[in-house]
Amino acid sequence: MEQTIVRMEGIEKHFAGVHALKGCRFELRAGEVHALVGENGAGKSTMMKVLTGVYRKDEGSIFYKGEEVQIADTRSAQKLGIGMIHQELNLAPHLTVAQNIFIGKEPRKAIRLFLDDKEMNRQTALLLKQMKLDIDPTTPVAELTVAKQQMVEIIKAISYESQVLIMDEPTAALSDSEIDELFRMIAQLKEKGVGIVYISHRMAELKRITDRITVMRDGTYIDTVQTPDISIDQIIAMMVGREIYQPVKPDRKAEKAPETVLEVRGLSRRNVLHDLSFSLRKGEILGVAGLVGAGRTEMARAIFGADPIDAGDILIRGREVRIAGPHQAVKHGIGYLSEDRKHFGCLLDMDVKTNVGLAALGSFTSGLGFMSDRRMAEVSVKVVEELRVKTPGINQKLKFLSGGNQQKVIIGKWLTRDCDILIFDEPTRGIDVGAKSEIYKLLESLAAEGKSIIMISSELPEILRLSHRIIVMCEGRITGELINDQHASQEQIMTYATRRIG
Numbered sequence: 001m002e003q004t005i006v007r008m009e010g011i012e013k014h015f016a017g018v019h020a021l022k023g024c025r026f027e028l029r030a031g032e033v034h035a036l037v038g039e040n041g042a043g044k045s046t047m048m049k050v051l052t053g054v055y056r057k058d059e060g061s062i063f064y065k066g067e068e069v070q071i072a073d074t075r076s077a078q079k080l081g082i083g084m085i086h087q088e089l090n091l092a093p094h095l096t097v098a099q100n101i102f103i104g105k106e107p108r109k110a111i112r113l114f115l116d117d118k119e120m121n122r123q124t125a126l127l128l129k130q131m132k133l134d135i136d137p138t139t140p141v142a143e144l145t146v147a148k149q150q151m152v153e154i155i156k157a158i159s160y161e162s163q164v165l166i167m168d169e170p171t172a173a174l175s176d177s178e179i180d181e182l183f184r185m186i187a188q189l190k191e192k193g194v195g196i197v198y199i200s201h202r203m204a205e206l207k208r209i210t211d212r213i214t215v216m217r218d219g220t221y222i223d224t225v226q227t228p229d230i231s232i233d234q235i236i237a238m239m240v241g242r243e244i245y246q247p248v249k250p251d252r253k254a255e256k257a258p259e260t261v262l263e264v265r266g267l268s269r270r271n272v273l274h275d276l277s278f279s280l281r282k283g284e285i286l287g288v289a290g291l292v293g294a295g296r297t298e299m300a301r302a303i304f305g306a307d308p309i310d311a312g313d314i315l316i317r318g319r320e321v322r323i324a325g326p327h328q329a330v331k332h333g334i335g336y337l338s339e340d341r342k343h344f345g346c347l348l349d350m351d352v353k354t355n356v357g358l359a360a361l362g363s364f365t366s367g368l369g370f371m372s373d374r375r376m377a378e379v380s381v382k383v384v385e386e387l388r389v390k391t392p393g394i395n396q397k398l399k400f401l402s403g404g405n406q407q408k409v410i411i412g413k414w415l416t417r418d419c420d421i422l423i424f425d426e427p428t429r430g431i432d433v434g435a436k437s438e439i440y441k442l443l444e445s446l447a448a449e450g451k452s453i454i455m456i457s458s459e460l461p462e463i464l465r466l467s468h469r470i471i472v473m474c475e476g477r478i479t480g481e482l483i484n485d486q487h488a489s490q491e492q493i494m495t496y497a498t499r500r501i502g
Helices: 044-051 074-080 097-101 117-130 146-159 176-191 203-209 232-240 296-303 326-331 352-364 373-386 403-416 433-448 460-466 490-497
Strands: 004-015 018-029 033-037 059-064 067-069 082-085 164-168 195-199 212-217 220-226 260-269 273-281 285-290 311-316 319-321 334-337 421-425 452-456 469-474 477-483
Touching: 004 044, 018 033, 018 044, 018 195, 018 212, 033 044, 033 203, 044 164, 044 195, 074 082, 082 146, 097 117, 097 146, 117 146, 146 176, 176 195, 176 203, 195 203, 203 232, 212 232, 220 232, 232 433, 260 296, 273 285, 273 296, 273 452, 273 477, 285 296, 285 433, 285 460, 285 490, 296 334, 296 421, 296 452, 326 334, 334 403, 352 373, 352 403, 373 403, 403 421, 403 433, 433 452, 433 460, 460 490, 469 490, 477 490
Parallel strands: 018 220, 033 195, 033 212, 082 164, 164 195, 285 452, 285 469, 334 421, 421 452
Antiparallel strands: 004 018, 004 059, 059 067, 212 220, 260 273, 260 311, 311 319, 469 477
């Protein structure tokens, strides 16, 4: 049996009246990939933040290579050889690869006052070569793809001689080929005896990359299982403890053609979007598929007025409109849920009530400019109840809610504004299977009420389950359109997604 590197027992953690961890345990062996799974709010991140010294445990014991240790802060964890790669990468974009890897521990010349850049680049090149990565140590990190930046984070952790590496949603923003490259690196780390904690909501990845799986739910430890011995459905059942809603593939055959609410004609932006034309109907979910870099987000931002266009027309219910900025898009009844909700979708340090009212502040303001806190509170309570947002109350800061509940609040913001056209960019990215099922149900109910939805997603099963029609993009162009009937398939979508035109 492999050596146990980390053992956590009876871990307790409280936050301002919230019992976040209740007697939890976890074990990691050398040379294994051990998945830690659970819904948002299950306690996974809190557990790993205790291990990495971000939080101090209230009770319990942590053993590292058989010895009980006290991890007081992140530096203590680093010295032990415990590193973490967060979902939001922690690199300085203006610095080089070498400077990022050796930041805070730069080699120095004989006169200690001066840094030895040549030696730093040499050591970095050696580390990159060991992991078979073709990256120039002198390249500024800002010039690298997200996948390459993630690999720089891994090299940075290795440079501290980490024996434990925690990866939080490492594939969330990667293409299939980049995921393959990441998994190759993980296999190399396993061979070197590094123990890897792998946190992911992508169930198929767990079967492909992990050796064991530990499941958490509501701040408690549920079980640890051998990956080959359990099915994805069994994992999900352990995670959620309830039946999961599964959308039924839409069928439009028997329906009359509904009203066209949005039409895009010849939308173009130099070197980004090329002559995009499509329509959106009332009560329809229009799926937008394509590989990373296909131009899907750029298209959404152009329609919403967040980015300028060089040519093209936008018609709403047959009338041409000019959208020079997001404020005009909102006036025309268009709402946009960005793929990066934390930066562009909400105010994390503000409460639920404020976030729900953000897009419709004018409706809560009197003629003299005074805000009606009571009216905003009433609307917020209604949204929280209707969307089943899990929160202690409307005065809770949004940053303390799980990803899925943050997403619901952002959707609630646009419902408060009563937008008829909703653009959802990666609506379930980074949220767990339970929250996903609730978002699916919500999107279907909105469409049934007559809302029209453009849904961008990188998950093809999601596109096929929810969409009435599907348009596929490649290199800024629409390369195909599918009616989502029984003949539509992932293979068809991928054929269009890799079809270059011109």
